[in-house]
Amino acid sequence: MTNYPVIMSNLTEPKNPDTREKPYSCDVCGKSFSGKSNWTIHKRIHTGERPYHCNICGKTFSQSNVLTKHRRVHTGEKPYHCDICGKSFSDNGNLTQHKRIHTGEKPYHCNICGKSFSCNSHLTSHKRLHTGEKPYHCDICGKSFSCNGDLTKHKRTHTGEKPYHCDICGESFSQKSHMTSHKRIHTGEKPYRCNICGESFSDNSTLTRHKRIHSGEKPYHCNICGKSFSRNSDLTKHKRIHTGEKPFHCDICGRSFSRRNALTKHTFTHTGEKPHHCDICGESFSHNSNLTQHKRIHTGEKPYHCDICGKSFIESGNLNRHKRVHTGEKPYHCDICGKSFSFSSHLCRHKRIHTGEKPYHCDICGKSFSERDVLTKHQCRI
Numbered sequence: 001m002t003n004y005p006v007i008m009s010n011l012t013e014p015k016n017p018d019t020r021e022k023p024y025s026c027d028v029c030g031k032s033f034s035g036k037s038n039w040t041i042h043k044r045i046h047t048g049e050r051p052y053h054c055n056i057c058g059k060t061f062s063q064s065n066v067l068t069k070h071r072r073v074h075t076g077e078k079p080y081h082c083d084i085c086g087k088s089f090s091d092n093g094n095l096t097q098h099k100r101i102h103t104g105e106k107p108y109h110c111n112i113c114g115k116s117f118s119c120n121s122h123l124t125s126h127k128r129l130h131t132g133e134k135p136y137h138c139d140i141c142g143k144s145f146s147c148n149g150d151l152t153k154h155k156r157t158h159t160g161e162k163p164y165h166c167d168i169c170g171e172s173f174s175q176k177s178h179m180t181s182h183k184r185i186h187t188g189e190k191p192y193r194c195n196i197c198g199e200s201f202s203d204n205s206t207l208t209r210h211k212r213i214h215s216g217e218k219p220y221h222c223n224i225c226g227k228s229f230s231r232n233s234d235l236t237k238h239k240r241i242h243t244g245e246k247p248f249h250c251d252i253c254g255r256s257f258s259r260r261n262a263l264t265k266h267t268f269t270h271t272g273e274k275p276h277h278c279d280i281c282g283e284s285f286s287h288n289s290n291l292t293q294h295k296r297i298h299t300g301e302k303p304y305h306c307d308i309c310g311k312s313f314i315e316s317g318n319l320n321r322h323k324r325v326h327t328g329e330k331p332y333h334c335d336i337c338g339k340s341f342s343f344s345s346h347l348c349r350h351k352r353i354h355t356g357e358k359p360y361h362c363d364i365c366g367k368s369f370s371e372r373d374v375l376t377k378h379q380c381r382i
Contacts, residue, residue: 022032024039028046033039050060052067061067078088080095089095097119106116108123117123125147134144136151145151162172164179168186173179181203190200192207201207218228220235224242229235246256248263257263268286276291285291302312304319308326313319330340332347341347358368360375369375
């Protein structure tokens, strides 16, 4: 250990510990310490010295106690136990933070907005919302983050690393929280409960989205038309109406779709697969939603109600179309003459006036018609 004669000279141990001086000063940043050991550890921040080595993985550390904690990653040792729920931890600090879940204690307070936190690191990250500070930078794409954990997660989008593995089915995940949520598929655990209707969920984000059904909150807004949505994913899908983006492509015929589920449904037209069966009449369907709608023929259920006239419908799409009778909305516009229609089918029929298309053919006389019902009437007269 190097001697520091200038700093160490004329030192005497204070008699009263409470009025103790800080005689050890860092010659790089000027910070002072009352104990030599703390001063020595601090200087390693500047020198980068890491004298403590893990003999299992080779990782190095600036403090011996950090090495001790790290070794428990390899040994699985968790010597600190919660006396309330019995959960075990490898680090005493993690146990202290965990106990605050039971006590509700949030001792760290933001001096800007007053919000409280159960651990100091969460407060530090939170304060960056106010300052806009993003000190962690991705060395691959340059994107910046307000906390180091977010940077670590982000880097996995470049590397493809999925370090968290389900010990039941072996599926891998890039984030621990995703693995935790996934495991509940196997266990059936649903720890997040709605305090309004009592419904339970396997992850907190799903509960948050569910609560918006009760509150009517729609925090995601389209910056093109102003329409609002309760989920960010719904906003993303909606924006494709404006942009025309169709990112999901069929690898059989090349057709593109704006939504993944539309592509999934489309692929069944190639395979002919109908995996969903009605347990009442045995009819099969390629999509579960079609089966659900079909079953209402048997049950008579009409769960979609018009809040203007009270009329009920089997499908939500039928309700939406019906409401246009009341509102007069005509969202489908002819790009040739500008005429508007309430239903897309009416627009399709109208366009045939411009194109001259007659897709309905009489198999008796060969005559063609632009509308199916005109063909039906024609065949009745033959």
